[in-house]
Amino acid sequence: MMDLGQTVAEVAPFRAKRSVSASVSNAMPDALYWATQMSAVSVQRDRVSFMRIYDHFAPRLQRYLRNLGVADGVADELVQEALLTLWRKAHLFDPARAGLGTWLFRVARNLYIDHVRQEPHWLPVQEGLDRLDHAECDRRDSQPESFIDQDLLKQAIDRLPPMQAKLVRMCYLESKSHSVISAELDMPLGSVKSSLRRAFAKLQGSMRAQR
Amino acid sequence: MKPTHHLDDATLLSYSSGALPAALAVVASTHLECCAACRAHLLDADQIGGMLMQQQRVDAPAHAAREVMLALLDAEPAIQQAAPPPDIVEEHDLDRLPSALHPWFGHSMRALRWRRVAPGVQRIRATGIGGGDLMLLRIAPGSKLPLHSHGGSELTVILDGAYDDMLGHFGPGDVADLDSGVHHQPVTSPGLPCICVAATDAPLVFSGWIARTLQPLFGF
Numbered sequence: 001m002m003d004l005g006q007t008v009a010e011v012a013p014f015r016a017k018r019s020v021s022a023s024v025s026n027a028m029p030d031a032l033y034w035a036t037q038m039s040a041v042s043v044q045r046d047r048v049s050f051m052r053i054y055d056h057f058a059p060r061l062q063r064y065l066r067n068l069g070v071a072d073g074v075a076d077e078l079v080q081e082a083l084l085t086l087w088r089k090a091h092l093f094d095p096a097r098a099g100l101g102t103w104l105f106r107v108a109r110n111l112y113i114d115h116v117r118q119e120p121h122w123l124p125v126q127e128g129l130d131r132l133d134h135a136e137c138d139r140r141d142s143q144p145e146s147f148i149d150q151d152l153l154k155q156a157i158d159r160l161p162p163m164q165a166k167l168v169r170m171c172y173l174e175s176k177s178h179s180v181i182s183a184e185l186d187m188p189l190g191s192v193k194s195s196l197r198r199a200f201a202k203l204q205g206s207m208r209a210q211r
Numbered sequence: 212m213k214p215t216h217h218l219d220d221a222t223l224l225s226y227s228s229g230a231l232p233a234a235l236a237v238v239a240s241t242h243l244e245c246c247a248a249c250r251a252h253l254l255d256a257d258q259i260g261g262m263l264m265q266q267q268r269v270d271a272p273a274h275a276a277r278e279v280m281l282a283l284l285d286a287e288p289a290i291q292q293a294a295p296p297p298d299i300v301e302e303h304d305l306d307r308l309p310s311a312l313h314p315w316f317g318h319s320m321r322a323l324r325w326r327r328v329a330p331g332v333q334r335i336r337a338t339g340i341g342g343g344d345l346m347l348l349r350i351a352p353g354s355k356l357p358l359h360s361h362g363g364s365e366l367t368v369i370l371d372g373a374y375d376d377m378l379g380h381f382g383p384g385d386v387a388d389l390d391s392g393v394h395h396q397p398v399t400s401p402g403l404p405c406i407c408v409a410a411t412d413a414p415l416v417f418s419g420w421i422a423r424t425l426q427p428l429f430g431f
Contacts, residue, residue: 004273022364047284054280059269067267076276087284098254102261109229109260119233120313120403125240163355172228172263178221179231179363179412191361193221199218200220202253 015134030054031150035095042090053100054083061108067173070116077114082107096135099150112175156206164199214246214384222388223249224364234343234410238366240311241408242386246335262343277380308370313409315340316347320406322373325349343412350374350405355398365389372405374398 036201040049058079065075085107086093093103106126113122170184171177178196182189216224218239225231226239243249245379306320315337316323331351336344350356352372366388373382376395383385389395399405 017293042320045289047281050284051277051281051291054277057265058276058280060264060271063267063269072368080280084287087287096230098258098407099261100260101265102258105261105264106257108264109227113229117229117233117341119236121311122236125311129240129243129250132244133254134245153258154266154381157259157262157266168224169263171230172260173222175228175230177230177232177364177412178225179232190218193219195222197219200224200256200259203259204252207255207258207430 003078016117031095036094038090038100041087042093050087054085057101057104059082060201061104061152062106064105064173068112068116068175069210070112073117078111081111085111094134101150121131134167152206153203156203160199160202164202168194168199168203171196214242214248216385216387217246218242218251218366219250219385219388222364223225223252224259227253227260232342232410232412234337234340234345235364235366235412236342237311237337237340237345238368238386238408238410239317240308241368241370241417242384244309244311247386249265252255256298267350305371313348315345323347324391341411345408345410347406350399350407352399352404354405357366357385365409367407369428370406370408372403373381373400375400 001129034053037049037052040046041053047148061077061079065078070078085103093100110123110126113119126192156190157165157168167181170181176184178189181187181206187194222231223240226236226245231239233245243253244343248360308316308318308320316335323335325335325377329356333349335347337346347370350372368386369381371383373380374397375381376397378389378395381397
């Protein structure tokens with residue numbers, strides 16, 4: 001009980017600060033902000049920074065998992081596990097490769113495939129691919145340009161034609177295969193793929209524009 | 212091994228979102244292991260997923276949930292465990308199958324136990340994969356497959372040997388990620404058998420090129 005009391009006292013100043021900015025809680029802090037928080041978690045094991053990350057991402061990860069059809073209780077556990085993974089592996093986060101949102105999306109998606117879809121081989125394969133990319137970066141001794149402008153990608157998503165936007169959301173937020181999307185929308189498989197391809201090209205263009 | 216035929220962006224989106232049926236995902240992973248270009252595209256796709264996840268409007272987390280999270284941190288050991296050393300992979304070990312295939316077919320190409328399914332065609336089917344159908348195929352050198360098109364989703368990656376069709380030359384690491392409606396007629400190269408891993412997303416209806424090729428011969 002003592003421990004818990006101390007913990008609350010520790011985060012109290014942060015919570016006070018947070019309530020001031022409550023009106024912008026849906027605003028997205030930039031990549032540099034998250035890189036700084038992650039560095040504090042990794043180097044100083046800073047719980048205040050960790051809880052800043054938690055406060056922003058936990059509800060979004062929870063919503064994401066629930067949209068995929070994960071039951072509430074399981075979604076809560078997976079969110080906790082994703083954030084614990086962040087706490088344990090903060091030193092592996094490389095802001096030059098991808099933003100924190102992307103990193104956490106990968107973690108949550110992998111947990112979903114592992115726990116909910118019960119594909120035990122997915123996780124080791126993803127870890128293997130990750131190691132290849134790290135090795136690649138080391139070998140080239142150069143990093144891909146960091147900090148893609150999140151606003152430009154966001155705007156590009158908002159500007160997608162309605163059908164492309166719908167397909168991208170069915171793909172990511174409902175995790176539906178091309179065949180399922182094709183059947184549900186009564187749309188030929190080839191059209192589903194070509195629409196997704198066009199959407200990807202546009203979004204990728206927005207990310208590459210600043211590189 | 213630097214592939215010249217890559218994954219379709221639509222397939223990468225599906226892989227990134229976790230929606231690609233398991234059998235197709237194994238074949239896509241096989242290509243990703245040897246293709247830095249597709250891994251870079253995958254990262255772009257993951258950024259889209261990350262943004263869509265963040266764009267959702269949500270409420271602040273409940274006080275109780277924050278307390279649970281903090282209690283979980285208390286239970287964590289203070290010292291981080293060192294990361295396990297990365298696998299050391301012999302890059303030129305020709306006998307080694309790609310990692311993504313290990314759970315389904317083992318590690319060694321030589322140790323595979325092929326089953327003849329038609330003249331010049333041997334096959335091993337993966338068992339117990341949930342989504343779709345996954346198989347290894349070994350096709351004799353210089354074989355000409357009948358003209359065919361693709362039904363549902365089908366992915367093929369060449370592991371050894373090669374074939375040519377109207378779309379070009381497919382060698383080790385190359386992926387054939389073809390749209391339905393593409394008619395082609397692969398001819399395996401002389402010399403070595405063409406060994407590939409193929410997946411379809413339809414576990415019961417065999418509609419892909421390999422199936423169509425073999426169906427009349429074998430009736431499976």
